[in-house]
Amino acid sequence: MNATSSSALAFDLVIAGAAMSGATLALALEHLTHSGLKIALIESAAPEKKQPEDDTHSIALAFGSCLLLNKIGLWEALSPHSTPITKIHVSDKGHWGFTNIQASTENLPFLGGVIALSKAEQIYLETINKAKNISLFRPALITEIHREIQETTLTLNTGQTIKTKLLVAADGGRSSCCALLKIPRVEHDFHQSAIIANITTSKPHQNQAFERFTEQGPLAFLPLSQNRSSVVWCMTPSQATKIESLDDAGFIDALQKEFGWRLGKILQTGKRALYPLCLRQSAQLISHRFAVVGNAAQTLHPIAGQGFNLALRDVMTLAQNIAHSYENKFDIGEMVRLQAYRKQREPDRNATVCMISQLVYGFSNASPLLTFFRNMGLIGMSVCPKTMRDPFLKRATGRFKGL
Numbered sequence: 500m501n502a503t504s505s506s507a508l509a510f511d512l513v514i515a516g517a518a519m520s521g522a523t524l525a526l527a528l529e530h531l532t533h534s535g536l537k538i539a540l541i542e543s544a545a546p547e548k549k550q551p552e553d554d555t556h557s558i559a560l561a562f563g564s565c566l567l568l569n570k571i572g573l574w575e576a577l578s579p580h581s582t583p584i585t586k587i588h589v590s591d592k593g594h595w596g597f598t599n600i601q602a603s604t605e606n607l608p609f610l611g612g613v614i615a616l617s618k619a620e621q622i623y624l625e626t627i628n629k630a631k632n633i634s635l636f637r638p639a640l641i642t643e644i645h646r647e648i649q650e651t652t653l654t655l656n657t658g659q660t661i662k663t664k665l666l667v668a669a670d671g672g673r674s675s676c677c678a679l680l681k682i683p684r685v686e687h688d689f690h691q692s693a694i695i696a697n698i699t700t701s702k703p704h705q706n707q708a709f710e711r712f713t714e715q716g717p718l719a720f721l722p723l724s725q726n727r728s729s730v731v732w733c734m735t736p737s738q739a740t741k742i743e744s745l746d747d748a749g750f751i752d753a754l755q756k757e758f759g760w761r762l763g764k765i766l767q768t769g770k771r772a773l774y775p776l777c778l779r780q781s782a783q784l785i786s787h788r789f790a791v792v793g794n795a796a797q798t799l800h801p802i803a804g805q806g807f808n809l810a811l812r813d814v815m816t817l818a819q820n821i822a823h824s825y826e827n828k829f830d831i832g833e834m835v836r837l838q839a840y841r842k843q844r845e846p847d848r849n850a851t852v853c854m855i856s857q858l859v860y861g862f863s864n865a866s867p868l869l870t871f872f873r874n875m876g877l878i879g880m881s882v883c884p885k886t887m888r889d890p891f892l893k894r895a896t897g898r899f900k901g902l
C-alpha cells in the first residue's frame with residue numbers, strides 16, 4: 500500500500516526507516532497481529548534500482564535468525580536467495596591457532612545463510628506492498644516529533660501530519676529521530692575501515708566461511724552463489740584508502756597475500772565499497788512513546804557479523820511485546836510495556852557489544868603475549884568445547900532462548 504494522502508492521519512504505530520530492521524518490524528507485526536495494527540513505515544531514501552553487479556553488501560544470517568524469520572513467514576521467500584554456511588574456519592594469520600565450527604557437530608542443518616542485502620530489501624518491499632495494513636511513505640522524513648501523554652504527533656517534510664501511539668526509530672546509526680528527541684549517542688571510533696567486495700575463486704567454497712585475524716584487522720569470506728565469496732576486509736583507514744584505490748589485479752594480489760590459498764586462486768573481483776567502522780549506541784532504548792531498534796540502537800563492527808542478527812532479536816522482542824499488548828487491548832505505547840522490551844534486550848545487547856569489542860581489540864593486536872593467548876584460545880575453542888566455544892557459538896549461530 501502506498502500512502503499519498505496529505506491530510507492528518509492516524510496510525511497505531513509509526514516506524515522510521517524501512518531498511519532491514521524497520522521493514523522486519525513492520526512485517527513481523529503484520530504477521531503476529533494478523534494485520535490488526537495500522538502501521539506507517541517512513542523511509543527517507545527514494546527507491547533505487549540496483550544492478551546485480553552493484554550487489555556488494557551481503558549479510559550472514561545466523562541459524563537462529565533464520566528460525567526467527569521463519570516464525571514471521573519471511574524465511575520462505577528469503578531462503579532461495581541465501582547460501583547456507585555449513586562450516587566456519589577461524590584462523591590467525593602467520594600463527595598456528597585455528598578452529599573449525601561445523602554444522603554437523605553442532606547438530607544443525609546449517610550454521611547460517613548469506614544473502615545480498617539489496618535482494619533481501621527487494622523481497623521485503625514486495626511483501627510490504629502486498630501487506631494489508633502497512634502504509635509506506637517514501638521518500639519522506641520526520642521533521643518534528645511532539646509527544647503528549649496519550650499520543651505523539653509527527654510532522655513529515657511532505658507536509659503530512661501523523662498521530663500515533665508509538666514511534667519506533669529504525670533509522671540507522673545516525674538516527675535523526677533520536678537527534679530530534681535529544682537522546683544522546685555514544686560513539687567509539689575503532690580506527691578501522693572495512694572494504695567489501697564479491698570475488699570468485701578457483702576452488703569451490705563448499706559452503707565454507709572463513710574468519711581470519713590479521714595484524715591490520717579481521718578478514719571474512721562468506722560463501723555466495725555461483726562459487727563467489729563475499730569479502731569483508733577490515734584494516735586501518737589509511738590502508739583501506741590505499742587498497743580501495745588499487746586496480747582489480749592489485750586488489751586481488753593484496754587480498755590473496757592476506758587470505759592465502761585455501762580457496763585456490765582469486766580469479767575475479769566485483770565492485771568494492773568502503774565503510775568506516777564505529778560503534779554507535781543510543782544511550783536509551785526507550786523513552787516516552789518511543790523505542791529504538793537495529794543500527795539506530797547500536798551500530799556494530801562487522802567482525803562477527805552480528806549487526807542485523809542482534810537487530811533481529813531487538814525487533815522480534817519488541818514485536819512480541821506490541822502484539823501481546825494488542826491482543827490484550829493494552830495501549831501499545833505505554834511506558835510499562837516499553838520497559839519490558841528494554842529489560843529483555845539489555846543483557847544480550849551489552850554482552851554482544853562487549854564480545855565484539857574484545858574480538859576487535861584481542862585479535863587486531865600484534866603483541867607477542869596476546870598472539871600467544873589468542874592462538875591458545877583458538878586451539879582451546881577446538882579442544883574444550885563447552886567453556887570457550889559456548890558464548891561465541893551462541894552468537895555465531897544465533898540460538899537464544901525465549902524468542
Ligand SMILES: Cc1cc2nc3c(=O)[nH]c(=O)nc-3n(C[C@H](O)[C@H](O)[C@H](O)COP(=O)(O)OP(=O)(O)OC[C@H]3O[C@@H](n4cnc5c(N)ncnc54)[C@H](O)[C@@H]3O)c2cc1C
Nearest residue numbers: 516518519520543558559670671793794801804806807808
Ligand atoms: C561491512 C559490513 C558487513 C556486515 N555484515 C553483517 C553480517 O554478516 N551479518 C549481520 O547480521 N550484519 C552485518 N552487518 C550489519 C548490517 O548490515 C546492519 O546491521 C543492518 O543492515 C542494519 O539495518 P538497519 O535497518 O538497522 O539500519 P540501516 O541499514 O542503517 O537503515 C536505516 C534506514 O533508515 C533510513 N533513514 C535514515 N534516516 C531516516 C529518517 N530520518 N526517516 C526515515 N528513514 C530514515 C535510511 O535511508 C535506511 O533505509 C554488516 C555491516 C557492515 C558495514
